[in-house]
Amino acid sequence: MPRHIDGNDTRDPGAAEGPRWGERGTAGATIAAGLTYEAVTHHYGDVPSVRDLSLEIAPGEVLCLLGHSGCGKTTLMRVAAGIERQTSGRVLINGREVAGPNVFLPPERRGVGLMFQDYALFPHMTIGENVMFGLTNMPKQDREKIARAALSRVGLADYASDYPHALSGGEQQRVALARAMAPRPGILLMDEPFSGLDRRLRDRVREETLTILRETRATCIIVTHDPEEAMRLGDKIALMRGGRLVQHGTAGELYNTPVDAFVARFFSEVNLIEGVAADATRVDTALGPVVGAGFAPGLKVDVCIRPQGILLDTPENGPVQARIMAKRFVGEVDLVTLIVDGLDEPLHARLRAGSPWRVGNDVSVSTDPKDVLVFPAGTAHLK
16 A cells, blocks of 8 residues: 655655656656545535546646536546545555545645646746746746747747747647746546637647657546547546546547447437347347347346448338428438437438438338447436
């Protein structure tokens, strides 16, 4: 078990084993730190915001903490930084306890960098001064050198004498990133860092940010509510709901093998229909039988079918009949809405653009097994 550190112990908890937090590696890179949550619970008053959550982030890993607003993801990040103190459980950095029943290391001693949603740049300071703000206990000449290097890394070395108001939103975001990275934190925490940017700029800045993170090799947690962003940026994704960790894994794992219908619906649009298990391998639905292993005969289940898994054919080629009620061209695909015999809700299909079907056509409907997911009934709620 890690040694406890009380408030009077001034030793760096990372000194006994592994790198010191924020220690520089070769080529100006940070030596990344691992971060572990052990059974962490947090309350705001009597209201729980994080519930018995355990999670491990490997050194150098980019983790996207994903979930709806109010699910606890920002609180979890603030607990790691030391801005919030958990009600119970432990937080460890490089295997050393920084917050627990008998230990609480203040934020400035954790080697954790923070980048806030609104960037929090000081308007009365130059860009260079903003980046130098977090650099302490060193001569001014060294602070200026580190700040220049950080700005150069984000492509803004020529703007050191300017003020934040003179920069675009994307440039301000890069300044905030440079400021967070300048002290070489072993862990970088980013709270919705791209939410204030328009879509076209957001895509470019995300790619630039990911490149910088790879170069500096810092461990990073990015808080987001956007599943596409999480899939594009994260080595791993931790999806939260109601203060709990629902699923943790790679983007492919969460998309292809979701643990419940909530996860399936979070990462893609689905048609949700009812089904009943016929035997240990088959589920009967209004669209015909689908594969559903491990359910007891007669058990009600939720069947999630991704729109690209809805297959259309001429009426005589299938027993399930439907009529096309709407069709919309959206670039590479056609979005088709169908009314299906036996279903109360319309069915949505995603077809290759230029499909021959027209509004009013009668068709038969089947499903592609790779886009069908079956879960116990009642796991599909989104809050």
